[in-house]
Amino acid sequence: MTTIPVALGSRSYDVVIEAGVLARAAEWLKPLSRGRRMAIVTDENVLQHLATLQASLTAAGVESEAIVLPPGEGTKSWAMLEQLTDRLIDLGIERGDHVVALGGGVIGDLVGFACSILKRGCGFVQIPTTLLAQVDSSVGGKTAINSRAGKNLVGAFHQPALVLIDPDVLDTLPLRHVRAGYAEVVKYGLIDDPAFFDWCEANAPALLAGDSAARAYAIAHSVAAKARIVAEDERETTGKRALLNLGHTFGHALEAEAGFSDRLLHGEGVAAGMALAFGYSAAHGLAPAIDAERVAAHLRAIGLPDDVATAGIAADGETLVAHMLHDKKMDAGTLPFLLARGIGATFLDTSVDLADVRAFLDA
Ligand SMILES: NC(=O)c1ccc[n+]([C@@H]2O[C@H](COP(=O)([O-])OP(=O)(O)OC[C@H]3O[C@@H](n4cnc5c(N)ncnc54)[C@H](O)[C@@H]3O)[C@@H](O)[C@H]2O)c1
């Protein structure tokens, strides 16, 4: 068992990683249940793992009630937020209770946000069931739904009380979603850890094939990287946490163009966005062209998009930049970009001219 603390003072919590931990989840959840019925929120594709979780709770004498939502990015919506909060209120959830989010980043983001506003804030636990959620979204307390105008535009910082990661649940995850989650894994190498990028190049095939050692290493390494960054800059105010946004300004614009649908998964948008950020950096003499090509080649080799066209998007630079103006990093009318000086050397550039970005995207 690996336990990684997220050090945030009174909001600190542990990320517990162990194969098979879902079947023992009650060991951690029973003390949080206060002898009361626990609400578990999940989606229709996670029912097998819901059964394992509920069996563990039942065996420990903890009652639970499942709320099963439709799968997909469309669930991060006002309509689902309303439905979910009404249901939690009907169940009598109190501030001192902990709601369990069992699912991918969609369920985690929605449940976390619902819990941030329910009775002005109740507790929640993340039990992530996708690679993306295990390496990224379950840790750090960013919660949100999408608005008509863009990605994650309505949300809150609300930390979970605990994150329980069972890598074995990934055995049922379709390969397309494993690949999409991998984009957020390789992101940590590109941000500030070139040795981890080397590891990714060597081990991505094993990881994608479900090799348990590669999977365990990638999850623990990613969680440790995210925990370190979040502990330094919980609310993205110093520029440190913004590094986790590498590829996201481009990626969210591509996702918006795809209508936040299965046409382009979040991780796929991030992959294309990271390749674009490196391409832009190289085109402007900031990073060696060979690094940008190495990043794009790696993403292509494992079947992820590496530009606008391979992301399946036909929009021009002007359209994509218009989406970017909703980016949450906007500051007094300026949009800072995550660019790179090379692999493992990402930085926040506040001097990017959007006309250059338009021209780069059109080229
Ligand atoms: N809060 C954060 O810090 C953060 C970080 C990264 C991404 N995100 C958000 O996360 C979301 C994407 O998350 P995601 O990629 O997990 O998508 P997702 O939650 O839609 O899950 C992907 C698909 O896998 C299914 N699924 C989940 N677990 C499964 C399992 N074990 N077996 C079989 N099917 C399973 C789901 O039903 C869904 O169809 C985006 O909305 C993104 O914005 C948030």
Ligand SMILES: O=C(O)C(=O)C[C@@H](O)[C@H](O)[C@H](O)COP(=O)(O)O
């Ligand atoms: O945790 C963070 O900080 C991140 O930026 C992680 C990202 O992978 C994630 O997609 C996040 O939700 C994007 O943040 P946003 O502020 O651009 O919505």
Ligand SMILES: [Zn+2]
């Ligand atoms: Zn992301």
